Amino acid sequence: MIAPTFSYLNEVYFGGSILEQAATVAARHGLYRPLLVTDRTLSDLGIADRAGLGSLPEFADVETNPTESAARSALTLYRAEKCDGLIAIGGGSPIDLAKVVALLVGHDGPLGDYAIHAGGPASIDTAVPSLVAVPTTAGSGSEVGRAALMTLEDGRKVGFLSPKLLPVAAVCDPAVTMTMPALLTAACGMDAISHCVEAIVSSRENPVAGAIARDGLRRGVRHIVQATESAQDLAAKSEMMICALEGGLAFQKGLGAVHSLSHPLGGLKPELHHGTLNGLFLPVVLAFNEGFAKEGFEVIRSETGESDVSAFFARLLEQLGLPSKLSELGVVDSDLVKAAPLAKVDHCTPTNPRPFTEADALALYRSCL
Numbered sequence: 001m002i003a004p005t006f007s008y009l010n011e012v013y014f015g016g017s018i019l020e021q022a023a024t025v026a027a028r029h030g031l032y033r034p035l036l037v038t039d040r041t042l043s044d045l046g047i048a049d050r051a052g053l054g055s056l057p058e059f060a061d062v063e064t065n066p067t068e069s070a071a072r073s074a075l076t077l078y079r080a081e082k083c084d085g086l087i088a089i090g091g092g093s094p095i096d097l098a099k100v101v102a103l104l105v106g107h108d109g110p111l112g113d114y115a116i117h118a119g120g121p122a123s124i125d126t127a128v129p130s131l132v133a134v135p136t137t138a139g140s141g142s143e144v145g146r147a148a149l150m151t152l153e154d155g156r157k158v159g160f161l162s163p164k165l166l167p168v169a170a171v172c173d174p175a176v177t178m179t180m181p182a183l184l185t186a187a188c189g190m191d192a193i194s195h196c197v198e199a200i201v202s203s204r205e206n207p208v209a210g211a212i213a214r215d216g217l218r219r220g221v222r223h224i225v226q227a228t229e230s231a232q233d234l235a236a237k238s239e240m241m242i243c244a245l246e247g248g249l250a251f252q253k254g255l256g257a258v259h260s261l262s263h264p265l266g267g268l269k270p271e272l273h274h275g276t277l278n279g280l281f282l283p284v285v286l287a288f289n290e291g292f293a294k295e296g297f298e299v300i301r302s303e304t305g306e307s308d309v310s311a312f313f314a315r316l317l318e319q320l321g322l323p324s325k326l327s328e329l330g331v332v333d334s335d336l337v338k339a340a341p342l343a344k345v346d347h348c349t350p351t352n353p354r355p356f357t358e359a360d361a362l363a364l365y366r367s368c369l
């Protein structure tokens with residue numbers, strides 16, 4: 001199958017107070033009765049009313065690692081309410097769930113058949129309803145990405161990829177992230193930074209995505225501490241939201257072992273936060289990849305101002321108060337034995353600059369225990 005070398009862009013509406021324009025943006029795309037997808041916390045905070053979307057049918061049962069069963073429940077509501085598209089408000093989880101609901105609207109059969117590893121992208125061929133994404137965290141970049149991650153009924157966390165899954169518009173209001181708890185700001189920020197780092201060293205050639213990733217990394221490493229420590233610093237929050245957006249634009253260059261290691265653990269233990277895991281794996285994966293992707297490493301050295309980039313990120317984690325060991329998160333060795341074969345076949349593995357085996361994955365996991 002032929003795919004474009006690079007492909008941009010959806011509409012991005014960026015700025016303080018832009019949240020209030022979400023309904024107008026949706027209407028521009030013909031969404032007059034979209035299904036609102038969000039999580040319980042945001043729903044309780046009245047986010048839909050703040051966005052002028054309070055009258056819409058709402059699905060709020062979205063967990064940290066969204067599941068196929070939640071997507072199917074949302075689909076039932078979508079059909080019962082005769083919706084004409086979707087608006088997702090939240091972090092990567094509600095946005096990814098909304099993408100999968102959009103996929104299910106016109107695609108029958110087992111959801112797993114549409115996953116990347118099953119050759120699914122080619123069969124995502126019929127119309128998919130439009131989605132407007134309103135990120136409330138600065139992390140996943142899902143608002144500008146064509147991919148969605150979901151845990152299937154059998155427990156595997158798999159990826160879906162199609163230009164049809166790209167939201168038609170992203171409404172990015174950094175003021176929304178000012179209410180995020182500090183540790184969540186830090187964890188989401190490390191997800192965004194890890195997208196930039198992994199895209200920079202990815203084995204796939206894409207100079208446009210590489211340049212975007214470099215800018216994202218620069219903003220991320222300069223502002224993540226301030227954005228974490230000072231919830232009211234709108235300038236720092238804006239920088240992190242751009243970092244997240246650029247990470248999302250960049251990861252069409254491909255990600256690597258950080259994500260290969262974090263995806264299976266997130267599937268096996270749904271309570272683990274994706275960004276927290278990525279932050280934790282970043283130093284060991286950089287040390288593992290050292291000597292490969294030499295140009296990419298030069299870029300990371302230049303943007304961090306450090307020759308030992310692995311040590312730089314280990315220090316950053318400590319400064320942010322994020323965990324550096326899996327045991328702190330309740331992970332035990334038997335979890336790692338289950339996760340290692342899944343990491344080897346993860347869709348991010350082929351673009352890690354250094355090829356790795358199942359035994360390498362297990363060794364990397366154990367070095368973090």
Ligand SMILES: [Zn+2]
Nearest residue numbers: 140191195274
């Ligand atoms: Zn990620």
